């Protein structure tokens with residue numbers, strides 16, 4: 425479960441990125457986080473991953489309280505969420521297989537576990553047979569699938585994606601979003617930040633709209649146009 | 652840690668070989684530092700060893716005034732022993748002195764008829780501290796009934812100087828060179844961490860602990876240090892034997908005794924290995940201290 429209670433974030437340079445955000449995302453939910461550029465969407469994602477800490481308020485992620493979490497606890501909190509970025513962030517000199525095994529290795533998985541898990545995840549994201557490819561031998565959509573596979577490979581309870589389709593054409597974007605929907609159907613909580621109105625409207629999901637550091641809307645279905 | 656040992660080791664060596672040139676340079680510097688440090692320490696050790704031998708063998712001879720009677724001569728014993736820094740004094744009569752002199756040249760008949768009267772009664776004196784040799788010699792000269800004192804002052808002083816200078820230099824060098832090695836290794840590893848910053852970021856993102864991220868770099872430093880120690884030890888061995896052979900083959904330096912490397916290789920190897928490990932691990936810890944804070 426993810427819960428934000430009256431969260432404020434002021435960056436070191438004085439920018440007030442969040443001005444009191446509250447919402448709850450239950451386990452198994454699929455949520456779109458939308459809003460204009462600079463409204464604070466990425467800031468929310470960074471709070472969820474522990475990259476930054478809230479200036480005020482509470483951020484709860486899968487049982488961890490982010491304001492109070494100790495440095496020692498942060499790795500264990502991060503194992504409960506898989507993160508996906510617009511720019512994929514794959515290791516370019518490693519193959520698909522190596523990119524995934526690095527992520528598994530990093531949390532202490534053994535060789536046998538890795539050998540069993542990677543084919544399953546690659547099959548799930550539709551990249552069977554690509555384990556030996558390097559990222560630059562793959563299309564943008566395929567690269568994002570590798571990133572999704574990496575986010576999934578350690579079986580987190582939550583996936584957060586910050587504009588995962590920002591670099592993809594509309595057809596690829598729809599495929600990626602459909603994949604995330606499927607992953608959600610398998611039981612994983614999914615939080616997706618996006619700009620793309622058409623995409624949001626295509627799925628009948630909960631939409632949390634952020635504007636100027638505040639929640640401007642929270643409801644099922646349509647991308648609300650912020651005035 | 653246990654189950655991951657192989658992984659950390661593989662990653663560590665991969666890191667090392669991925670920066671072949673820098674690692675080579677870091678190993679080279681470590682070797683050079685160990686070699687310089689080792690050479691000076693061994694010089695100090697040998698100087699000390701020669702000094703000890705000198706103290707054992709080259710006792711001071713205090714010749715007794717010929718005008719004294721045998722009894723008076725022997726009676727000087729307590730006075731000689733009372734001189735500060737005298738460890739022991741043994742009376743040797745002129746007859747005994749003659750006999751041992753002749754015994755030294757026993758193949759040579761020439762000395763067989765030596766008259767004891769050309770020898771003098773003497774005390775064979777050992778010192779507590781060879782460093783105060785000249786003061787003690789002076790004090791012995793002041794003793795009534797002692798006619799002449801003979802000591803190999805120059806040689807002794809030479810060894811003392813060599814030991815002290817090499818000792819001071821080796822301690823200073825140890826400190827400076829260890830710092831240099833740590834610094835170079837640290838920079839090599841910083842380069843690897845920089846190279847692998849994307850990987851580190853991913854590992855952190857998926858929840859790797861700092862310890863897990865740290866180990867491969869510690870192993871990298873360890874490997875550099877151990878390689879440096881092993882190569883340094885081999886070269887030290889060659890260098891030492893070359894110098895020892897040079898000294899043995901030289902006419903003027905033959906009186907120097909060089910401890911055979913076979914007798915001291917074990918502690919030398921231990922110190923090299925320990926220094927290599929400390930420098931390597933120290934360097935890697937220094938390199939990764941900062942980047943793990945995020």
Ligand SMILES: Nc1ncnc2c1ncn2[C@@H]1O[C@H](COP(=O)(O)OP(=O)(O)OP(=O)(O)O)[C@@H](O)[C@H]1O
Pocket residue numbers: 435436437439440441459460461462463464465466467468
């Ligand atoms: N590290 C930072 N330091 C200072 N200000 C920042 C920092 N990161 C973001 N901001 C500011 O905080 C505000 C919110 O930024 P954020 O990145 O959360 O927006 P966003 O909703 O993700 O925008 P976009 O849709 O363009 O990605 C912006 O005004 C931005 O300039």
Ligand SMILES: [Mg+2]
Pocket residue numbers: 465466467586
């Ligand atoms: Mg953003």
